[in-house]
Amino acid sequence: MTTLIPQPQQPTYGSFNPETRLKDILKTIPKECFQRDRLQAWSQVFINIFMVVVGYVGLAIAPWYLLPFVWIFTGTALTGFFVIAHDCGHRSFAKRRWVNDLVGHTLLLPLIYPFHSWRILHNHHHLHTNKIGEDNAWQPFQPEFYASLGSLGQWGYRLMRGEFWWMASTLHWGALHFNWTRFEGKQREQVRFSAMLVIVFAAIAFPLLFATTGFWGVIKFWFIPWLVYHFWMSTFTLVHHTAVDIPFYHPHEWNAARSQLSGTIHCNYPQWVEFLCHDISVHIPHHISTAIPSYKLWQAYRSLQQNWGDYLHPESNFSWSLMQEITSQCHIYDPDNCYQSCQEFRLGNRKSGQVKS
Numbered sequence: 447m448t449t450l451i452p453q454p455q456q457p458t459y460g461s462f463n464p465e466t467r468l469k470d471i472l473k474t475i476p477k478e479c480f481q482r483d484r485l486q487a488w489s490q491v492f493i494n495i496f497m498v499v500v501g502y503v504g505l506a507i508a509p510w511y512l513l514p515f516v517w518i519f520t521g522t523a524l525t526g527f528f529v530i531a532h533d534c535g536h537r538s539f540a541k542r543r544w545v546n547d548l549v550g551h552t553l554l555l556p557l558i559y560p561f562h563s564w565r566i567l568h569n570h571h572h573l574h575t576n577k578i579g580e581d582n583a584w585q586p587f588q589p590e591f592y593a594s595l596g597s598l599g600q601w602g603y604r605l606m607r608g609e610f611w612w613m614a615s616t617l618h619w620g621a622l623h624f625n626w627t628r629f630e631g632k633q634r635e636q637v638r639f640s641a642m643l644v645i646v647f648a649a650i651a652f653p654l655l656f657a658t659t660g661f662w663g664v665i666k667f668w669f670i671p672w673l674v675y676h677f678w679m680s681t682f683t684l685v686h687h688t689a690v691d692i693p694f695y696h697p698h699e700w701n702a703a704r705s706q707l708s709g710t711i712h713c714n715y716p717q718w719v720e721f722l723c724h725d726i727s728v729h730i731p732h733h734i735s736t737a738i739p740s741y742k743l744w745q746a747y748r749s750l751q752q753n754w755g756d757y758l759h760p761e762s763n764f765s766w767s768l769m770q771e772i773t774s775q776c777h778i779y780d781p782d783n784c785y786q787s788c789q790e791f792r793l794g795n796r797k798s799g800q801v802k803s
Contacts, residue, residue: 462704462757471707471734474753479731479738479746486741487539490530490724491549497523497722505667513666521674522722527553528675529724529740535565536736551640555647556668557675560640563623566633572736576687576709577700578779582622584614584684586694586779589791604788607777611769615679678723681769685713685762686729688776692759693784706733708757712747715764730758 501520508516533539534550550561567582574580578588587595587603595603606614622628624645626637655664692709695701710733720727724740731738731746738746750758762768780786786794 462701462708464701464704466701466703468703468706468734471703471750471754475731475734475738475746475749479742479749480735481742482538482541482739483741484540487533487739490526490741491553494523494526494530494722494724497526501671502667505671517670518674519722521671522678522719524557524671524675525678525726526722526724528557528559528679529726531559531561531564532568532726533740535561535568538737538739551643555644557672558644558648559619560623560637560644562633562636562640563626563629566629566637567622569736572733574700575702575733576692576694576705578694578696580697581694583686584688586777586785588779592778592788592791593795600788604777607788608773611684611773612677612680615676615683616673619676678719681764682723682726682729684772685727685764685768686711688772689759689762690771690775691784693781694779706730707750707754708759711759711762713762713764713768719764727764 498520501516501523504516505513505520530539531550531553534546534553537543537546539546539549547561550565554561554564571581571583575583578585586607592600592603606617623637624641626634626641629637652664652668655668659667687709689711692711695705707730710730712730713727715723715727725743726740728743728747730750731743732740734746734750775787776785777788778786778791
């Protein structure tokens, strides 16, 4: 039985009670949502491995005209590896830290993703969700910074926030996760270990793959599934916190409960994607508490709907029209309208220039 926290009368999305704290929300979520289940956790691992094996067998035997479908399936199954490692990074997979670290590192090896650097940077995102100057996940550029970029920098930003959003995760991966000098103390040693582990793995795995399957084999068995994985990584993380009416906040006005509860979006994906990716799209309860394992997210979400439904952003459904809306409008931070597009920014600058002249 859940405990209801007193709330303002007739609360509506966007009018958040500033007195609400995360602990108030946590008290309404059933305690069993925070309990790890060893059988469920390891079942996810073995089912996911089976799905990835099915994908690679399919790639080995499928005729050329079926390869696009098998690539999508295999890359999506590999995304499931990441989601389980995601639980490991939040220590919600197993009680023992070494088990979380072992499983997390192992599952991220095929993706060439350093576990500890991702874990540390991702936890920073949770601590500063939708906070200007701090959040490291799809934070929009502020107008002054965007204007200071050269034409090449602005062009690159427009691509990554626009029609090439699906490539943004590869840049995030390459630019942030192998430079252990950005970290300090124990974290630096952890990140160095993770980065060197995947580098050594790649130095062994890729020559073997090339020697046995040739250049086309590297593209067919690794590179294209890896791109599909990054498509989902880019898409999931973008949709989780981006909509035309979801603002980023400056530190002095930021509220953890508001940003985690009302600044996170539940998006419905096709059932086969939800299955292979372990319901990572059920994201609101995960932002209320990272201690909730992925297999308990639906139960926690139903509790949030019951107790805090008026504060939740309306659900969305994954579609190309949704992605077009986000990638055509949600570019630059606008304190009055949450976002403005790069085109609107240019037009505004031109009008300002005409007035000044």
